[in-house]
Amino acid sequence: MSEQTSAFEEWKKRTEEELKKRPERKDEFLTSSGTEIKRLYTPEKIDEDYKDKLGFPGEYPYTRGVRRSMYRGRLWTMRQYAGFGSAEETNKRFRYLLDQGQTGLSVAFDLPTQIGYDSDDAMSLGEVGKVGVAIDSLEDMEILLEGISLDEVSTSMTINAPAAILLAMYIAVAEKQGVSKEKIQGTIQNDILKEYIARGTYIYPPKPSMRLITDIFAYCTENTPKFNTISISGYHIREAGSTAVQELAFTLSNAVAYVEAAIEAGLDVDKFAPRLAFFFNGHNNFFEEAAKFRAARRMWAKIMKEDFGAKNPKSHQLRFHTQVAGSTLTAQQPDNNIVRVALQALAAVLGGTQSLHTNSKDEALALPTEDSARIALRTQQIIAHETGAADTIDPLAGSYYVEALTDDLEEKAYEYMQQIKERGGAVAAVEQQYMQREIQRAAYDYQKRVEKEEEIVVGVNKFTLDEEPEPELMRVDDKFVEEQFERLKNLKAKRDYEKVNSALSDLKEAAEGTENLMPHIIEAVKCYATIGEISNTLRDVFGEY
């Protein structure tokens, strides 16, 4: 037996070992014709080139996936982003989604929460409860998570600038439920660089923002080992109009900046890197998208191993969440969006995503209705259970086209990353508006191509209908805003004012120094300091961007 073949045998052996502990979903996987589907298909001859570029699932460089058995072992987490209006309403939607077979929560916060304003702040005018749930204090968070056992679900929170505060609230609710910090599972987005680049919910300047992030890394490494401390996101970069190559390059450049900052703060790369997670966009170009995910894994593994000397295999693994591309949804003929979403989601599955959000068809018009949110979830379930796409690992590997695309994306993204490095890294490039300008140019080019009909958007610039029926839309009832003001007022009247004040002044002092801020934020949250009060305390010290 040649050395090369034995590499495959080795992999098989190790995988069998692992499966003894954690068996696959089914005893055997069959096609409709009764043929047994193998766990993994490979070239007949496994040579150095194959091992170098593709390797085996669950092994360096992870091109074929981060798990040994991938979806044969466990399907991806179906995680639908939801949240609107009051904590009570969102809690109801969460319970509905869990009842419908969703396997993880994903919390959408309203913009005041995301930018650290209380609901009654003048800046919050018109925005309270609009794009997500309004959270002002621990009290709202308790209502949001009522009846949901935090030792059973994993919760992803789309929160960046005030990520530390929301994580602190989550920890506090868990403790009240009797669930220890070590057990909670989930992700905070906590990716501030892409906020400056594409999404816009920043508060403080880049430097203190990076400090908050490394403080979270340090705290979580010790205290919440199952919580992903960051979700480094290409999603919004792509939504802002970037190309697939830019999405890859800018995301990984940001990731490099976080790793560098954490190492500089004295953290051990192999301790924090395993809790870094990624978040990509599932866009239209089917094969390019599948290739993009594969390229991202290979690039990250090499960066971590070669540039940062990480030794822990978990540090090399790029685990990611995918959301399909909201910007590809059309307001025209919204039913067509179901089809777009299905194809985008399939590409993400073929690309080996760890979790997936499928958009609802009406999201170009408003927040999804319960019906359309259900169809979106069903779309994932159909891919998982009816198509067979989850029955073998990395089914597109070895396709001349997909492998060529994977190599090409990797090469072009490296070139871009090089340019960012020359500008002094991602933080400097953000400050120079470099990535912002590159994305803006790509977005405008695309729009011009659409208008010249060089790009066809079905139902928009071709195959249009003269008359569009009016779809039924979800409306957020504004009545609750008054109730939210009321709740905030009552809270402020009943809490221990002395305690809040002293917690906030402790936090301020810590922020002026170099101490880790997490314990202070947890203290403040526990005595019901509001998100606005905590954020304003930090604004006083850090300034605003």
Added chain:
Amino acid sequence: MDKIRVLIAKPGLDGHDRGALVISQALRDAGMEVIYTGLRQSPKQIVRAAIQEDVDAIGLSSLSGAHNVLFPEVLKQLKEADAADIIVFGGGVIPIEDVKALEEQGIKKIFTPGTPTKTVAAYIEQAVLEGRGEERGLLDKPKGLDHIGIAVKSIDAALPFYLDHLHLKVDTIVEVPSQQVKVAFLGLGNTKLELLEPLSPSSPVAKFIEKKGEGIHHIALSVTSLQERLDQLKREGVELIDETPKEGAGGYPIAFLHPKSAGGVLVELCEPEKIKGDDE
């Protein structure tokens, strides 16, 4: 004419500015001066910037659902600052019933997702020019229905119905060699019927009859400034059959628009005020 100045603004806390940035660039390419406020502007800040920059129009973009509160607030503040002459338009994720309500409150126009940037630019240009009172009349509404064109195989065969039963009268019968048609005009109140008979099988009217049979062929609307109007329609993305006016059967300039852009109707625009001979 002074350059049109536009302020593109992001009211509220929404950070999605792809649309705002694309529109800014498109309006610049259309020859306007555009100032973009950046994110997170309160209505007050927007109005202050608009007055300072002396803009003709403000474009508001919101994707967060806060438009129903923030857009009218901008209108209110403009009024209070005695600057209600500044035109306000908007875009973003805005449900159709909100579009109607916002337009009723005084937002000049809400552009929904998928609107070509050219259409937006042309609309703003027109609205601003109207507001300034410049070149008024350039794009006034069509003045009336000049005539309805009816394709017939033979004028002689068709006439008895109009003459004997409707008691109309033939004003003129002319031949238009460029279109290979013979035309009969029958006066009818403020308008006319135009019977069109093909003179050869390659005439556009012959092809029409071959495809659809005899019947209503086109409607003609009388307008002013035909050439400028055609240019404007082209900028707005309307497909034209004739990009420059030609002489019609009535002896005045006409041009056809493509039915594709007009819900399946062949529309003729004509300028009867410019009857050949007394051209300025």
